[in-house]
Amino acid sequence: MRVVVTGATGMLGRDVVSSATARGHDVTALSRADLDITDLAATTVALAQASGDVVINCAAWTDVDGAESQEAAAFAVNATGAGNVASAAALAGAAVVHVSTDYVFDGSKSTPYLESDATAPIGAYGRTKLAGELAVAAIGERHTIVRTAWLFGLGGSNFVETMLRLGGERDEVSVVGDQIGCPTWTLDLAEALISVAERGTSGVLHAAGSDPCSWFEFASEIFDRAEIDCDLKETTSKAFLRPAQRPAWSVLGSQREDGITLGSWRESLGQYLVQRQTTQTNTTNGAQR
Template identity: 45%
Template sequence: MRVVVTGANGQLGKDVLKVLTSCDCEVYPITREILDITDEQSVLAYMDKIQPNIILHGAAYTNVDAAESDQETAYKVNALGTKYLAQAAGKLGAKILYISTDYVFNGTATEPYETESPTNPIGVYGQTKLEGEKFVQEYAEKFFIVRTAWVFGVHGNNFVKTMMRLGKDRGEVGVVHDQIGSPTYTVDLAHFMVELMKTEKYGIYHATNDGQCSWYEFALEIFKQTRRNVKVTPLTTNEFPRPAKRPKYSVLSKKKIKEEGLTPLKNWKEALSTYLKELN
């Protein structure tokens, strides 16, 4: 089984590669230097040469704030890059697993979003990721779309690392308390992706760690588990303005994972504990 992994140098990509080492497959890690996914001809030529059975597509333009002013690049990477990979998968009869986001929803819900809940992104990042989803469904027959949120892992910058750095430097932090979601540990997500890719259970999935919290509650738990005495002040979204709007509520329902008999991701507090051990 030949597996292509895009975004191989990223926070999620590196953990996906690690999980794939225990799987009996030839792995082709793709970085920007190896393949420009926004170049249609290059994508088709590369995939023709490799003839993958599965494309795990995690490469993305993920700078949510920068996307507001650099819409063209965000669209090229998140929408067109995904389109070309989906076309290649369709042509080769390969499976494609596309990592999407909670940002495809507008965040006005009061209960977890189901996989079939209406999408309505409020920013460029969410819009371009949703376009990617549409291209995957249009061009690939064997597809998995996995929406995730609030990702943290050892290999990149993330909220946990930021909190630990600020807590150490300042002894106090201000954190938004009116945005609710579910943290996701990249290792747990990577295990889920590899489990899913081996099946024929196609469609859209929501995959985050179990449970929910605000960013403020997430910060409190980080300092509790790291035994750091840091003062955490709750802020409103309005007190912390950013170029891109954030969904106020983006908890994703994992019902589909259970329905399909797949392994659910553990609770986010337990995931955080595992991550902190890995970090040390």
């Protein structure tokens, strides 16, 4: 299969490129420098030239707090850009796998959000991502929208990296315990996205790590596994105010028989810590040669 990846140097994008390549697909990796998806003409030309069977759109504005004050800029990428990818892919005869988020929900449920649940974003980022979903669904004839959550992976700014850094710098770290979600390793998600593309699954699909937890529990597991000696304190969203409000309940489930179940994030976290260690060691050895 010919696979085109947009946002190919992002945290998820790079794992999608490596997973698709490892599975023997012919991959065209388009970074932001190669293709700005807010430019419709450039997107149309790039996707026609790439001539893919499927385009996996990993390009996005992911600064959740920044989107509150720059919603138009976030909308340009997450909504207009997603629509551009969908229309250019349709012209090029390619299917689209578009990545979306748990932040399209308001977090008021207490059971897992299913694909059919009503969306109601509570922040600017979620609004722009929902507009992107609607644009892809309206334009792309063959499309899959994969909602995921709480990503961690190599090369990205993510919660695991933040905790490892803070745990090394401070004696005490406070983390919220009243937001529950599904940590998801980008490599697990990348494999799922390739499977979705291979099978030609369509419609909306939820894919996130199993075994929901709070950010506090997530941090606790990170410190345990990385053997970080730091006093971890549980706090609340009210005490830890940020520009964007986060959903209190971000647990994604699936009602689809052809859905994809990801394994427990705890096991994946262990694998990720080994992966980042190996990558750091290889980089250091390479630099010394």
